[in-house]
Amino acid sequence: MHVHFITKNLPYTDQKLSEVRSKTESDPTLITLKQIILQGWPEKRKDCNSQVLEYWNYRDELTVVDNIIYKGQRLIIPKCLRSEMLNLLHKGHPGQERSFRRAQISMFWPNISKDIVQKVQQCSVCAEHQRSNSKEPLVSHEIPKYPWQVIGTDVFTLDNQDYLLVCDYMSNYFEVDMIKNTNSSTIIKLMRTWFSRHGIPQKIVSDGASYYTSQEFKEFTTKWDIKHVRSSPQYPQSNGLSESCVKKVKTLLKKCKQDGTDPLIAILELRATPLSIRPLKPFNIGENVRIQQGKSWNPAVIQEKLDNRSYSVETPDGGQYIRNRQHLMKDYTCQDNDPPLNTDNNQFTQAICSNQDTADSQGKLSHQLTSQHASVKSDNLTFNHSKSPASTNTLKLPNIYPEAYVTRSGRQVKPKIIQSV
Ligand SMILES: [Zn+2]
Numbered sequence: 001m002h003v004h005f006i007t008k009n010l011p012y013t014d015q016k017l018s019e020v021r022s023k024t025e026s027d028p029t030l031i032t033l034k035q036i037i038l039q040g041w042p043e044k045r046k047d048c049n050s051q052v053l054e055y056w057n058y059r060d061e062l063t064v065v066d067n068i069i070y071k072g073q074r075l076i077i078p079k080c081l082r083s084e085m086l087n088l089l090h091k092g093h094p095g096q097e098r099s100f101r102r103a104q105i106s107m108f109w110p111n112i113s114k115d116i117v118q119k120v121q122q123c124s125v126c127a128e129h130q131r132s133n134s135k136e137p138l139v140s141h142e143i144p145k146y147p148w149q150v151i152g153t154d155v156f157t158l159d160n161q162d163y164l165l166v167c168d169y170m171s172n173y174f175e176v177d178m179i180k181n182t183n184s185s186t187i188i189k190l191m192r193t194w195f196s197r198h199g200i201p202q203k204i205v206s207d208g209a210s211y212y213t214s215q216e217f218k219e220f221t222t223k224w225d226i227k228h229v230r231s232s233p234q235y236p237q238s239n240g241l242s243e244s245c246v247k248k249v250k251t252l253l254k255k256c257k258q259d260g261t262d263p264l265i266a267i268l269e270l271r272a273t274p275l276s277i278r279p280l281k282p283f284n285i286g287e288n289v290r291i292q293q294g295k296s297w298n299p300a301v302i303q304e305k306l307d308n309r310s311y312s313v314e315t316p317d318g319g320q321y322i323r324n325r326q327h328l329m330k331d332y333t334c335q336d337n338d339p340p341l342n343t344d345n346n347q348f349t350q351a352i353c354s355n356q357d358t359a360d361s362q363g364k365l366s367h368q369l370t371s372q373h374a375s376v377k378s379d380n381l382t383f384n385h386s387k388s389p390a391s392t393n394t395l396k397l398p399n400i401y402p403e404a405y406v407t408r409s410g411r412q413v414k415p416k417i418i419q420s421v
Pocket residue numbers: 090093094095120123124125126127
């Protein structure tokens with residue numbers, strides 16, 4: 001019963017679980033660790049078997065279930081499977097932050113965060129397509145009471161192909177599909193399919209494009225009893241959520257095209273990744289960075305720190321630029337740079353190490369995690385992950401979200417519906 005409760009929430013196939021089990025049984029450190037967990041830990045650290053000292057700080061969270069070791073709800077991955085698991089976490093080039101959040105709900109080993117950071121930062125595809133540093137706009141003026149109550153919508157073009165996107169304001173869950181043209185009727189037809197699957201939203205937020213302002217679209221929203229709000233020139237950011245979602249999806253599709261991965265799998269994995277916020281760390285003079293130029297992140301070196309937020313940088317061709325911190329990223333693909341093992345020197349690990357408990361106590365992280373969670377648990381949302389190509393992978397997407405999330409500090413967070421303000 002207990003076994004079922006734990007394993008059903010993990011994104012693993014039975015096959016993968018038995019592989020982890022059999023490798024755990026032949027991993028010398030994990031054999032010792034398992035014995036100690038079952039027999040009880042010594043009182044003092046100095047009496048602890050040196051082979052498993054790196055697990056000492058987590059000893060209260062470790063359990064053995066069905067011959068697999070867990071830290072909370074995360075599987076402890078045996079050494080010989082770690083690089084394979086890193087590759088799975090990196091599938092679809094999710095970037096550091098999202099890779100880490102994937103790991104947070106599925107797997108653990110000592111220094112896993114460093115390994116993830118290194119993996120992502122040494123990937124040239126990820127470096128070139130890093131998302132803009134800026135935080136996603138918070139839509140503070142309207143916090144929906146339930147998922148799919150308020151959705152944003154936008155149309156974007158990539159490689160001469162138009163796409164329609166809708167994005168849920170509460171959970172950030174999105175739907176995206178190619179459209180053959182941008183006629184209102186085409187857009188309405190696709191929206192009806194999505195609404196019949198997820199329920200009819202109370203409100204749609206869009207920009208003022210003609211396909212949204214047409215009589216036909218108006219008739220559709222009236223007939224379906226949907227309030228249609230258009231972002232105005234005074235409040236252009238009111239459709240910011242859809243726009244930031246468009247950015248994410250576009251980047252993802254580009255990466256998939258570049259390295260030939262299946263965009264459907266990448267989209268599913270993007271959706272399945274919990275949300276978070278991260279702060280930015282200052283740069284030192286001489287540091288190798290990437291600067292955002294148009295849609296690419298290109299190499300540069302920090303020349304001078306102008307104030308807390310802006311830097312002057314020089315590109316290899318001698319170009320001098322002044323850039324806000326938000327438009328700069330440390331470049332770990334550059335060989336001259338220190339390897340990203342020093343956690344103090346890393347914005348990602350800094351974010352997860354120094355601010356984890358603050359974020360939790362302020363409820364920000366929990367809010368975002370639970371709000372996403374709540375959406376997926378909603379009755380009017382149905383997902384057909386079983387038909388998705390991802391189910392053929394060894395690392396399945398979670399077909400259901402955990403009953404409760406384990407936060408970065410290891411606490412379990414129960415989902416709750418956020419009340420509107
Ligand atoms: Zn990558």
